Amino acid sequence: MNRFFAELKRRKVYSVAVAYIVAGWALAQGVAQVFPVFDIPNWAVRLVIVAIVLGFPIALVLSWFFDFTRHGIVRTPDLKDEIDVLPAVSSTERSIAVLPFTDLSPGEGRDYFGEGIAEEIQTALAKIEGLRVAARRSSFWFKDKKADLKEIADKLNVEHVLEGSVRRDGNRIRISAELTDCCNGFTLWSETFERALEKDPQFGRAWTGIAKAWLWLADAYVAPLEAYSKVREAATNALTIDNDDAEAHVYLGETKRILDWDMDGAAREFRRAVELDPKSTPSNYFSAAFWAARGERDEALVYLQRTSTIDPGSLWVNNSACELYRYFGLYDEAMAAGERALELDPAFVYGEPLLGALYREMGQFDKAIELYAKAQRLNGRPGFGIAITYARMDRPDEARGMLAKAVASRGSYTPGDAIAHVHVALGAHDDAIRELERACSERSSSLHFVGIAPEFEPLRSDKRFLSILRKIGLEPTKVFAAGAAR
Secondary structure (H helix, E strand, O other), X not given: OHHHHHHHHHOOHHHHHHHHHXXXXXXXXXXXXXXXXXXXXXXXXXXXXXXXXXXXXXXXXXXXXXXXXXXXXXXXXXXXXXHHHOOOOOOOOEEEEXXXXXXXXXXXXXXXXXHHHHHHHHHHHHOOOXXXXXXXXXXXXXXXXXXXXXXXHHHHOOOEEEEEEEEEEOOEEEEEEEEEEOOOOEEEEEEEEEOHHHHOOOOHHHHHHHHHHHHHHEOOOEOHHHHHHHHHHHHHHHHHHOOOOHHHHHHHHHHHHHOOOOHHHHHHHHHHHHHHOOOOHHHHHHHHHHHHHHOOHHHHHHHHHHHHHHOOOOHHHXXXXXXXXXXXXXXXXXXXXXXXXHHHOOOOOOOOOOHHHHHHHOXXXXXXXXXXXXXXXXXXXXXXXXXXXXHHOOOHHHHHHHHHHHHHOOOOOOOHHHHHHHHHHHOXXXXXXXXXXXXXXXXXXXXXXXXXXXXXXXXXXXXXXHHXXXXXXXXXXXXXXXXXXX
């Protein structure tokens, strides 16, 4: 109804109605005064008034279809026609790249802190509607590269670049940031911040943010024992201040799973998180992954589907959903999620495309190799997936070569279970068990998924493998049954 009244206004029907009534009234008054002077009979006056009244709806109908302009009477265009002839809106998007913040702290080895800050800013900016944010790996590729901001902006196809630095001295930290318009080279904004915890140690969300930063640094940049200890400390501080912080419960649950292998304790934290914030992506996704690892298929799928509904445009959610659906043998759902992830990240800046593992499990080795190879060309990082695929194709030398490259590309820490995947595919079960035992001692965050992962089926009758699963809090029979449902 509102649209109908708006259309009446656009077609000037209201204006015509008012003008007609005023003019008609004036005409009727004039006729009533003038006609008797010329001895014109009263029936003629009544006829004019009737004509004025009957003409009112006709005028409204005509005003719907025609406009009176300085060029004469023209047809009123339909709304679609008007839209078609409007000037084209500029296709220029608001766009930005966030570079890793430079660490100016005394000493070395803290680059991960500046990278973590940049990642947090990227995540926050990506939620702003209408703002295109260059993907993390694309932006971070320029770290330590001698390139000016204009060149970086051109290569990333963005208009603005945010850069900054961090300096930590004892318990104090200073973060400086600067936003540059790379079209003209002018600085749009710059600011220096003190760490929130120094200003207000009772600000619980700051502790939650620190827990999240350490969680995402774990495994990829920092060994899990160190990183998850920091996660636990920060999450505990957050919950001491506000025990209803759902996200802090999620991160504390992860530390109970990974550091303590306390699966019941972790379950309580995840359930509490969902209870506090049922529409939270972290609450639902981490719950889905947790129940999948435990072999609780139905519960995992409920949370996974909920996550996909809450955050359908998340690259992280879709890439991970592809893997979890694959574990359960739901290949159609896995394919849909994996393809969405590729649409969101065509340059593979997120990392290894988990859709490749699905192709491999479906026997489509050529597609898997093509996808993995393309990812490696674009992000410059060899993956374990292509090594597993070569092994499954009975190309062991190439598999070992890719495994060596993948390990070398990850620096000082590589999760043992990642390497074990390749050893199982090569039939080197003793080597696989050795790496899994290392993953136990180092508390790899992905270790709990080896029970349900189809890649480890050849080890399911190995007593050593069963012992590892029980050690980390899993029930082998239940986990195997959940995966066997595929």
